[in-house]
Amino acid sequence: MSWPGSIPNSSGDGTLEGVRIVDLTRYLPFTTLLADMGAEVIKVEEPRKGDYARTLPPYFSAVHRNKRSLTLNLNSPKGREVLLKLVERGDVLVENFRPGVMEEWGLDYDTLSGRNPRLIYCSISGYGRKGPYRLLPGHDINYLSLGGILGLTRDESGKPVVPGVQIADMGTCLLATVAILSALFQREKTGKGQYLEISFLGTSLFFLTLPSSLHLEGWEVSGETLPLLGRFPCYAVYRTSDGKYLSIGCLEEVFWERLCGVLGKREYLGHQWDPEKRGEIFEAFQRIFLTRKREEWFRLLSEADVPVAPVYSLEEVFSDPQVKETGMLVEEGGRRELGFPFRSSLFSYKPRRKAPSLGEHTGEILKELGYTEEEVEEMRAEGVV
Incomplete structure (x- = not known):
């Protein structure tokens, strides 16, 4: 009532x-x-x-x-x-x-x-x-x-x-x-x-749930050890040839294998979390990503079923077809808002x-x-x- x-x-x-x-x-x-x-x-x-x-x-x-x-x-x-x-x-x-x-x-x-x-x-x-x-x-x-x-x-x-x-x-x-x-x-x-x-x-x-759960159990936790802070090549952001950026989120081994396959770097299979190889892999991947534009990589990696997304500006966000499909952008009284x-x-x-x-x-x-x-x-x- x-x-x-x-x-x-x-x-x-x-x-x-x-x-x-x-x-x-x-x-x-x-x-x-x-x-x-x-x-x-x-x-x-x-x-x-x-x-x-x-x-x-x-x-x-x-x-x-x-x-x-x-x-x-x-x-x-x-x-x-x-x-x-x-x-x-x-x-x-x-x-x-x-x-x-x-x-x-x-x-x-x-x-x-x-x-x-x-x-x-x-x-x-x-x-x-x-x-x-x-x-x-x-x-x-x-x-x-x-x-x-x-x-x-x-x-x-x-x-x-x-x-x-x-x-x-x-x-x-x-x-x-x-x-x-x-x-x-x-x-x-x-x-x-x-x-x-x-x-x-x-x-x-x-x-802070993930890092605190590890810390409180005595694990060493820092930006160098946590997997979700962009310090490992499987979960990071890379620059492409057009000066734009792409995010990669290959936490699971199956996705890492697909990524390495698309990039032609199968020698890195098994080294997804290898701290000794991390710098080498980053450099190799970055060189490869600089050979194509962001949208080309997005299409190639999406077709290979790799977790990938373009890093968008706000202007790009609201013109993307998937963003439009969410229904989050509404128009009311001549105004657009979330x-x-x-x-x-x-x-x-x-x-x-x-x-x-x-x-x-x-x-x-x-x-x-x-x-x-x-x-x-x-x-x-x-x-x-």
């Missing part, structure tokens, strides 16, 4: 239709997938300033579609009272303030669950809510550093390489989504909400409304909560909304 004024799901097939989420988060798409799945997401933003992501309009539009925007000053008692009313009618609250901020406002889990025992409260922080670094500011690069990922990913000079996408950030958004869905499922059994705690550092450690990342045999997930302007739905949401027109105008005048 939806409370009055909830977002209409025009397709009528939202998995989470009827679930109401109060979103206090900033910048990252913590609730984007939930909104795409039909949940009613009310994005609470600071009056006049809004989410930091608004400074990048294309990004904001892509990650805040299917949501409504409510401006609310949580530093004011009236603003916090409005939030409490939202929570009373909501299913989930998501926040990513530094530890202690919600407690200072009197909006901690104990207080909010007292107003709504069915509330699922998802708290996201950089390093966790306890420990010596709990209050440190941070971004993706910092979490990957402390989590050991940058320490493993180094160039030939030994300098850590910063990835081109936000790994801890986006991973935390996904884990938060999984945690919230799990809590909603559990609530169907117990009738009770719960408190969820997720950190970007924890996400980084989660992604869509929903999986398909269902029962439901069709598609944008229901564009990203909101700042405070676009403030008036209607307040009226849904029972405030009169006069009270709304008074709150506007006072800077509450």
